[in-house]
Amino acid sequence: MTVNILTLGCSKNLVDSEHLLAQFRASGYKVLHNAYEESADVVIINTCGFILDAKEESVESILAYMEEKRQGNIRKLFVMGCLSERYREELRKEMPEVDGFFGVWDMPAILEAMGNTLDNRLLQARELTTPSHYAYLKISEGCNHKCTFCIIPSMRGKLDSRPVGDVLSEAERLVDAGVKELLVISQDTSAYGVDLKYKLDFWGGKPVKTRMTELCRELGSLGAWVRLHYVYPYPHVDELIPLMAEGLVLPYLDIPLQHGSPRILKLMKRPAAAENALNRIRKWREICPDITLRSTFIVGFPGETEDDFEQLLEFINEAQLDRVGCFQYSPVAGARANHLPGHVPAEIMAEREQAFMQLQADISRNRLKAKVGSVQKVLVDGVDENVAIARSSADAPEIDGQVYILDGQHLQAGDLLDVKITDADDYDLSGLIQP
Numbered sequence: 001m002t003v004n005i006l007t008l009g010c011s012k013n014l015v016d017s018e019h020l021l022a023q024f025r026a027s028g029y030k031v032l033h034n035a036y037e038e039s040a041d042v043v044i045i046n047t048c049g050f051i052l053d054a055k056e057e058s059v060e061s062i063l064a065y066m067e068e069k070r071q072g073n074i075r076k077l078f079v080m081g082c083l084s085e086r087y088r089e090e091l092r093k094e095m096p097e098v099d100g101f102f103g104v105w106d107m108p109a110i111l112e113a114m115g116n117t118l119d120n121r122l123l124q125a126r127e128l129t130t131p132s133h134y135a136y137l138k139i140s141e142g143c144n145h146k147c148t149f150c151i152i153p154s155m156r157g158k159l160d161s162r163p164v165g166d167v168l169s170e171a172e173r174l175v176d177a178g179v180k181e182l183l184v185i186s187q188d189t190s191a192y193g194v195d196l197k198y199k200l201d202f203w204g205g206k207p208v209k210t211r212m213t214e215l216c217r218e219l220g221s222l223g224a225w226v227r228l229h230y231v232y233p234y235p236h237v238d239e240l241i242p243l244m245a246e247g248l249v250l251p252y253l254d255i256p257l258q259h260g261s262p263r264i265l266k267l268m269k270r271p272a273a274a275e276n277a278l279n280r281i282r283k284w285r286e287i288c289p290d291i292t293l294r295s296t297f298i299v300g301f302p303g304e305t306e307d308d309f310e311q312l313l314e315f316i317n318e319a320q321l322d323r324v325g326c327f328q329y330s331p332v333a334g335a336r337a338n339h340l341p342g343h344v345p346a347e348i349m350a351e352r353e354q355a356f357m358q359l360q361a362d363i364s365r366n367r368l369k370a371k372v373g374s375v376q377k378v379l380v381d382g383v384d385e386n387v388a389i390a391r392s393s394a395d396a397p398e399i400d401g402q403v404y405i406l407d408g409q410h411l412q413a414g415d416l417l418d419v420k421i422t423d424a425d426d427y428d429l430s431g432l433i434q435p
Contacts, residue, residue: 003114004032004040006065007129008058009048011185011229013081014129015138017046020107021127027116033129042076043068044110049083049155051330058083066097078102078110082155086334104141104156124170131381133414134181134225134397135174139167139215143187144194148269148337149301149329152187161193164210165201168218180414181225181379183396184216190232213239220248225379227396229254233280245288250393253284257295260315261308264301267340281319292394294323299356300349301329302340309352316359322367323400324360326353361426368401368424375434378403380415390419392429401427408433 003024007017021031032038043065047058062079069077078100084091085103092101100113108118128135142157143150171182186192193199193210200207208214213236219226226249231237233255244251257277259265284291297312316324328349331338344352378390381397388408395401405411405419418434 001042002030002032002038002040003042003044004035004038005044005046006034006036006061007046008061009046009050009054009082011136011183012138012141012187013046013048015126015136015185016081016104016107018126018129019123020044020046020110021129022122022125023107023111023116023119024114025127026119026122026125027111031127033127040074042078042114043074044078044080047079047081047083049081049086050150050152051327051332053330055083062091062095062098066095069097076114078113080104080106080110085155086151124166124173128179130397131413132178133379133381134183135179136183136185137167137171137174137219138162138185139189139192140186144191145188146269148267148340149298149332149335151332151334154334156187159188159191159195161191161196161210163196163199163201164193164208164215164218165203167215168203168208171219171222171224175222175224178414179224180416181227182219182222183227183229184219185229187230188232189228189230190234190237212236213243216240216243216249225250225393227252227254227393229396231255233257233277238280238283241284241287241291244291251288251291252294252393252396253291254294254396258298259301259308260297260312260319261304262311264304264308264312267303268298268301268337278315278318290393292322293319294325294396294400295321296325296327297356298327298329299352300344302337302344303342304329304344305342313356313359316356316363320363320367321360322364322394324364325399326356326360328353365424365426368427368429371421371429372424374421375418376403376421376429376431378405378417378419380405380408380411380413380417382413383409383411388415392419401429404428404430406430406432 005017007014025031048054065077068074076099080102084101088101102110140161142160143153144159192212196210198209198211243249376392378392380388380390386409388405388411390403419431420434421429421431423430
């Protein structure tokens with residue numbers, strides 16, 4: 001029997017799907033992932049239920065496969081993940097053709113619905129769906145924040161950190177299997193271990209605190225690139241910057257700052273203030289001049305005035321962030337921000353997003369041009385015709401830029417090498433292999 005898992009949403013969902021794929025393969029199934037064109041006996045859709053676009057994509061995918069089931073092309077259709085966690089009863093009523101709806105913690109129930117049981121010996125096993133040279137490493141679930149625009153705690157629960165020994169053992173297995181880049185993910189990476197009170201655990205016969213700094217130091221000893229995502233700028237994050245300067249961890253921080261106006265940040269109930277973030281960024285760059293900073297921002301949050309937006313632009317101009325994503329505010333069912341006064345009209349949000357991204361494009365272009373003439377260590381993702389496509393320490397897969405190696409026809413995915421940068425545009429670099 002063939003099982004195809006369709007993964008929507010974030011990389012945390014992807015890791016969940018990989019664990020489930022490993023269980024099915026061990027039970028004798030042929031497993032597929034995101035195989036739209038291949039036929040399968042069973043389809044499992046791992047949904048996202050956060051912003052409106054993600055929910056719509058999830059619903060459209062379910063409807064498409066319901067039609068496939070009606071036509072007899074698949075035997076069973078199951079839905080799991082965040083959308084199912086939050087709207088399970090409503091979905092059951094509207095979509096009776098679906099054979100089962102499961103939440104984010106329901107892997108055993110999915111297996112039981114297929115006539116199998118969870119193999120506890122394989123709890124850490126994963127069927128990697130990323131290219132073999134990089135993998136996501138999920139260190140915790142859930143979140144303790146109460147941001148007014150977010151409902152993740154209601155879907156994923158409070159912070160639930162994995163013991164550091166388990167995380168490091170998984171990372172070691174991945175590196176031993178050929179993974180050259182570990183992408184550390186969670187809902188709130190910097191809060192790792194808070195719920196466990198930084199409990200001591202053991203890895204390789206030595207004690208290690210279940211805490212972000214200690215985790216990163218040990219991950220850095222494995223010899224792979226270590227890239228940190230979803231890092232809130234708590235004070236102890238400062239401890240990571242020297243590790244980056246030493247080369248133990250990639251000089252890269254993905255920090256969801258969300259806005260530059262202290263008033264809007266207060267309405268969002270974010271755990272950081274804009275002026276503090278700017279001071280921290282200056283200090284980080286003093287310690288590690290090569291650090292790359294990525295962030296995401298929301299324009300059009302309820303109550304955002306022209307003055308607030310101008311403060312955001314001033315923040316962006318002063319922070320000079322390397323990689324930035326911008327999103328128009330989207331109401332999320334159940335989020336407290338929906339009830340705030342002063343919702344911004346759609347046309348104004350669109351104008352603000354355009355102005356924001358234009359400014360950031362200029363910043364990105366200038367920062368990349370400054371790298372022309374430098375030598376960058378890159379990791380090759382693949383070869384397209386006569387050009388190798390790679391990433392530097394500044395580039396996370398799928399969300400950041402790329403480095404095009406013009407004389408890299410003979411390279412292979414997973415190769416690590418030095419490249420002399422010869423050109424730059426708004427988001428990408430080009431170069432030649434450094435002799």
